[in-house]
Amino acid sequence: MTLKGIHHLSAITANARENLNFYTNTLGMRLVKKTVNQDDTSVYHLFYGDERGNPGTELTFFEIPMAAPNQPGASSISATSLRVPDDKALQFWKERLEEKGVEHEDIKGRGGRNTLAFQDFEGQRLIFVSDETNQGVPGGVPWERAPIPQEHGITGLGPIKLTVRKAEPTAHVLTEVMGFRQKSSYASPEQGQPDIVVYETGEGGSGAEIHLEERPDLPFERQGRGGVHHVAFRVENLDELHQWIDHINQAGLPNSGFVERYYFRSLYFREPNGILFEIATDGPGFDGDETLEHLGESLALPPYLEPHREEIEAKLNPLDYKPGV
Numbered sequence: 001m002t003l004k005g006i007h008h009l010s011a012i013t014a015n016a017r018e019n020l021n022f023y024t025n026t027l028g029m030r031l032v033k034k035t036v037n038q039d040d041t042s043v044y045h046l047f048y049g050d051e052r053g054n055p056g057t058e059l060t061f062f063e064i065p066m067a068a069p070n071q072p073g074a075s076s077i078s079a080t081s082l083r084v085p086d087d088k089a090l091q092f093w094k095e096r097l098e099e100k101g102v103e104h105e106d107i108k109g110r111g112g113r114n115t116l117a118f119q120d121f122e123g124q125r126l127i128f129v130s131d132e133t134n135q136g137v138p139g140g141v142p143w144e145r146a147p148i149p150q151e152h153g154i155t156g157l158g159p160i161k162l163t164v165r166k167a168e169p170t171a172h173v174l175t176e177v178m179g180f181r182q183k184s185s186y187a188s189p190e191q192g193q194p195d196i197v198v199y200e201t202g203e204g205g206s207g208a209e210i211h212l213e214e215r216p217d218l219p220f221e222r223q224g225r226g227g228v229h230h231v232a233f234r235v236e237n238l239d240e241l242h243q244w245i246d247h248i249n250q251a252g253l254p255n256s257g258f259v260e261r262y263y264f265r266s267l268y269f270r271e272p273n274g275i276l277f278e279i280a281t282d283g284p285g286f287d288g289d290e291t292l293e294h295l296g297e298s299l300a301l302p303p304y305l306e307p308h309r310e311e312i313e314a315k316l317n318p319l320d321y322k323p324g325v
Contacts, residue, residue: 004234005208008058028148031296050140057156070227077228081158123226136205167214169272232278262302
């Protein structure tokens with residue numbers, strides 16, 4: 001019973017239209033599902049990914065129109081990595097971000113890989129990470145109709161950085177409960193702070209890593225637009241998910257129990273520093289209610305919300321998506 005790697009990451013936006021424009025047109029990700037937050041159907045839930053939204057490639061956003069700006073701090077998912085094929089792709093992205101006026105840092109090493117940190121229009125903290133020397137969980141396939149050359153496209157989610165005031169309780173859950181292995185460490189960019197410790201699961205590599213940063217000097221994060229809601233980890237199927245539900249219960253961690261999300265099935269729980277984790281199945285996937293060719297083009301609702309479509313659509317602002325344009 002081993003977690004395979006990162007499944008998806010869900011963040012917060014206050015503007016679905018601008019979010020859609022940035023992640024599809026600027027970053028070239030595919031909108032693989034336009035649906036609603038199943039816990040609040042008055043707002044969108046947008047899923048971006050590779051050509052078919054394979055597990056490990058999904059970056060998702062809840063739209064919360066009145067959300068205040070995120071206030072960074074501890075007990076947070078403080079950076080989200082996006083995998084690209086190689087160092088040459090990093091140079092392509094550096095030039096593209098400059099062309100688009102996107103704030104970014106210089107290319108630099110992090111955890112043994114070359115990276116390029118940048119922010120979206122709401123301050124979402126993102127890092128391109130080169131897979132030049134990566135071995136481990138394979139990446140996905142960038143969509144051929146994206147406005148980015150396929151050889152430079154985003155292939156999935158890379159290492160996820162967690163920032164906490166006290167690392168030991170989180171490290172204990174990662175290793176003793178969730179089965180991660182401590183892999184390495186690298187120097188914190190903040191002078192006088194402990195090294196950032198790298199943990200990996202499954203086949204390892206950039207698609208299966210958590211980078212844990214201890215920052216006792218920081219206030220707690222106040223989550224808002226530009227912040228991250230939760231990170232999800234992959235399991236193969238429903239049988240494995242039920243094994244994990246039993247395992248998390250036996251570990252004494254309060255949790256959601258089984259949650260039906262239609263496109264996958266889930267379990268949610270918080271680690272000791274308060275960061276929300278999800279364990280999600282690889283399937284069924286996003287092509288059960290739309291054809292692969294037309295993913296993301298219409299508002300998709302799971303069967304248990306379909307009877308309320310008229311009411312749901314009346315509360316949403318129209319969000320047009322013209323793929324491949």
